[in-house]
Every structure is written in C-alpha cells, then in structure tokens.
Amino acid sequence: MVSPLSVPPPAALTPVREKFLPFNRASFDESEEQELVATLRSGWLTTGPRTKQFEADFAAYQQTKHAIGLNSCTAGLHLALLALGVGPGDEVITTPHTFAATCNVIVHVGATPVLADIEPDTLNLDPAHVETLITPRTRAIVPVHFAGHPVAMPAFRALRDRHGVALIHDAAHATESLSAGKSIASDGDITCFSFYATKNLATGEGGMLTTNDDAIADRVRMLSLHGMSRDAWKRYTESGYQHYDVAEPGFKYNMFDLQAALGLHQLRKLEGFWARRQFLARRYGAALADLPGIRLMGVRPDVRTAHHLYVIRLDPDIGISRDAFMAGMQQQHIGVGVHFRPVHFLSYYRDRFGWTPEMWPVASLAGEQCVSLPLDPGLTEADQDDVVTAVRRLLAASH
Numbered sequence: 001m002v003s004p005l006s007v008p009p010p011a012a013l014t015p016v017r018e019k020f021l022p023f024n025r026a027s028f029d030e031s032e033e034q035e036l037v038a039t040l041r042s043g044w045l046t047t048g049p050r051t052k053q054f055e056a057d058f059a060a061y062q063q064t065k066h067a068i069g070l071n072s073c074t075a076g077l078h079l080a081l082l083a084l085g086v087g088p089g090d091e092v093i094t095t096p097h098t099f100a101a102t103c104n105v106i107v108h109v110g111a112t113p114v115l116a117d118i119e120p121d122t123l124n125l126d127p128a129h130v131e132t133l134i135t136p137r138t139r140a141i142v143p144v145h146f147a148g149h150p151v152a153m154p155a156f157r158a159l160r161d162r163h164g165v166a167l168i169h170d171a172a173h174a175t176e177s178l179s180a181g182k183s184i185a186s187d188g189d190i191t192c193f194s195f196y197a198t199k200n201l202a203t204g205e206g207g208m209l210t211t212n213d214d215a216i217a218d219r220v221r222m223l224s225l226h227g228m229s230r231d232a233w234k235r236y237t238e239s240g241y242q243h244y245d246v247a248e249p250g251f252k253y254n255m256f257d258l259q260a261a262l263g264l265h266q267l268r269k270l271e272g273f274w275a276r277r278q279f280l281a282r283r284y285g286a287a288l289a290d291l292p293g294i295r296l297m298g299v300r301p302d303v304r305t306a307h308h309l310y311v312i313r314l315d316p317d318i319g320i321s322r323d324a325f326m327a328g329m330q331q332q333h334i335g336v337g338v339h340f341r342p343v344h345f346l347s348y349y350r351d352r353f354g355w356t357p358e359m360w361p362v363a364s365l366a367g368e369q370c371v372s373l374p375l376d377p378g379l380t381e382a383d384q385d386d387v388v389t390a391v392r393r394l395l396a397a398s399h
C-alpha cells in the first residue's frame with residue numbers, strides 16, 4: 001500500500017532553505033548541562049533530592065498541594081484511573097482528538113472509553129456533548145487541553161459537581177495554560193502533565209501528576225514505585241537501611257534525578273519560553289490570516305493558551321490534500337506534524353469498538369485537515385518566514 005505521505009505535492013518545489021528545519025527542537029543551555037553534570041557527580045541518579053525539589057517547584061508553579069514526578073504523562077493518566085478505583089464495568093468519557101495514550105490507559109484499567117465530539121474553534125472536548133453521554137456507569141471525564149488551549153473549565157466543573165464524576169485533566173499540552181487567570185491544576189482535580197522531548201517543558205521523557213487530595217497523592221506515589229512503602233531515597237538514609245513493604249503490586253513509573261535536573265531549569269525558563277511562543281504564534285497569525293483555504297485556531301476570551309502547537313486547518317476544497325501538503329512542506333525542507341489522527345481512526349479502536357468517522361463528525365474532519373507548523377522558543381523570525389513562504393508557495397502551486 002502506498003503511504004499517503006508518499007503522495008507527491010502538486011508541483012516539484014525547491015527547498016525554501018538549505019538546512020532542514022525540524023518540526024521541533026528542545027531548548028537547553030548551560031544551566032541544564034551543568035545540573036546534569038552536578039547530578040552525575042553527586043552519585044545519586046534515581047528518585048532523590050532533585051526530583052523532590054522539582055516536585056516542590058512544580059506544585060508552587062501550578063498552585064497545587066501535591067506534585068508527583070513520573071516517567072510520563074501516560075503513567076500519570078494510568079495511575080489517576082487506578083487511584084480513583086476505575087475498572088471493569090466503568091465508563092470514562094474523553095475526546096477522539098488526542099494522542100492514543102489518553103484512551104489506551106482507559107483500556108488498560110479494563111474500563112470502557114466513551115468518546116464525545118469536539119468544538120470546531122478550539123478542537124477541545126464539547127461539554128454539551130459530554131453531558132449527553134453521562135450514564136450511571138460514568139466514573140470520570142478526561143478533558144485534553146488541546147495545543148494548550150484550556151477546555152471550557154466552568155462547564156466541566158459543573159458536570160463534575162452535577163453528576164458526581166471525577167475530572168482527570170490531560171494537561172500534556174497545558175503546563176502554562178490559564179483559565180480565568182488560574183492554572184488547570186489549581187482546582188485540585190487530578191491533572192497530568194507531559195515533559196516528553198517535544199513538550200513546552202522537556203525532560204526527554206517525564207511527567208507529573210498534581211492533586212490537592214492527600215489520599216490520592218499517597219496512592220499515586222506508592223503505585224508509581226512498585227507499590228512500595230518507601231522510595232529508595234528514604235530507604236538508604238544516613239540513619240541506616242530500612243525495610244520496605246509492598247501493600248499492592250505497583251508499577252515502575254517514578255521520575256529520576258537526571259530527568260529532574262533538566263526539569264528544574266526548564267521550569268525556571270518556562271515563562272520566558274512562553275512569551276516567545278506567544279510572540280511567534282501571533283506572528284504566524286498575522287502572516288497566515290489572509291490566506292484563503294487555511295483556517296487558524298480560535299482563542300476564547302479569559303484564557304491563556306500554552307501555545308504548545310501551532311495548528312492550521314486546510315479547507316477541503318483547497319486543491320491539495322493534507323498529506324500532499326505535508327509532503328510539499330517536507331520537500332521544501334520544513335518539518336511538520338499531525339495532531340492528531342483521531343483515536344477512532346486507529347485500527348485497534350476501530351476494530352474493537354466499531355467506531356466510525358460519522359460518529360464524531362467534527363473530530364473526523366479535523367483529523368483530515370490539521371497540520372502543525374514548527375513552533376519552539378528557538379525558532380528565529382527568519383526560520384518562521386521560511387515556513388510562511390513554504391506554505392504560500394505550496395498553496396499557490398495547488399490552484
């Protein structure tokens with residue numbers, strides 16, 4: 001079968017630049033390098049003082065009581081469901097417009113994923129559609145704050161309170177996001193963040209779960225490290241070795257100090273990174289707004305988006321398919337991404353649940369139209385001009 005990405009663009013296009021512009025580059029400098037070396041020299045590599053410090057700093061940044069360092073956002077989502085006791089017979093409502101991990105963890109705990117459609121301007125879960133899907137078996141709603149734009153927080157809080165279901169926020173994109181001036185996590189509901197290599201705060205692999213609930217925090221911490229009663233840092237203290245107990249079989253999901261060494265400094269630079277993302281996002285907006293056939297993402301009032309991704313949508317009648325557009329961008333030496341192939345397009349979910357595109361028309365259309373352009377704090381204005389030139393040339397060649 002021919003991959004859609006191998007479909008050639010409408011005309012042979014020469015590169016707009018010599019060196020390929022990657023879709024995303026991590027932003028590290030001497031501060032992370034020195035901290036990594038110091039961590040290695042300290043002799044303590046696994047979960048220890050730097051992880052504890054990063055957790056404390058992150059909790060303060062998010063205005064939450066607990067922050068638990070993990071090896072991924074996926075681990076956080078998985079432990080969130082387990083900590084709430086979600087399992088077979090339960091339903092969990094989430095969005096099709098996400099990375100598969102959001103849905104995979106629901107399957108892992110034996111619960112049934114239920115998808116609601118998304119809103120056309122932000123591509124975030126539509127609370128009105130969610131409400132129609134709530135049944136006595138619904139235990140949790142997992143909103144994804146797509147590209148860093150907060151979901152309609154007041155509406156989701158109202159659903160939580162009216163129906164007695166838990167909110168587990170997939171905030172993989174939303175570390176700096178604000179709704180009415182407050183972070184997604186500040187409400188105290190379980191919120192999971194990603195520090196994957198391409199994320200706004202990057203530690204290569206990594207994640208954090210926040211909550212204001214003491215019991216959930218204790219359980220997540222215990223499950224993140226084999227179900228043990230003490231982590232290694234507490235076991236091997238100067239006062240001597242202490243035995244541990246295992247109350248239930250847990251997982252190996254803990255963050256370790258080499259990750260935290262990066263995270264500590266990424267967090268200190270995060271607001272500066274965000275300001276640069278905002279500047280670049282506005283600059284893209286100004287350069288692309290007049291292009292027919294391209295739709296830009298909406299920003300609702302009273303929110304701050306984290307500007308994790310810069311997503312454009314191609315109109316169906318534009319004269320070029322999304323995948324040919326992507327091939328044309330690559331041919332011009334510009335890296336691009338797709339966020340996301342909706343969960344119901346993926347064979348496991350299609351086959352197991354019988355999900356079809358007609359069931360979620362907004363998400364299905366978005367899944368065919370979205371292209372993410374490069375956006376990271378290290379992007380120069382000249383880089384960005386190259387991206388815009390490549391988009392314009394490609395569209396001009398398609399008509």
Ligand SMILES: Cc1ncc(COP(=O)(O)O)c(C=O)c1O
Pocket residue numbers: 071072073074075098099101102144170172173193194195196206207
């Ligand atoms: C919306 C969303 N949720 C969850 C994840 C999983 O994050 P991680 O790679 O940290 O497990 C991602 C990762 O890309 C994501 O985009």
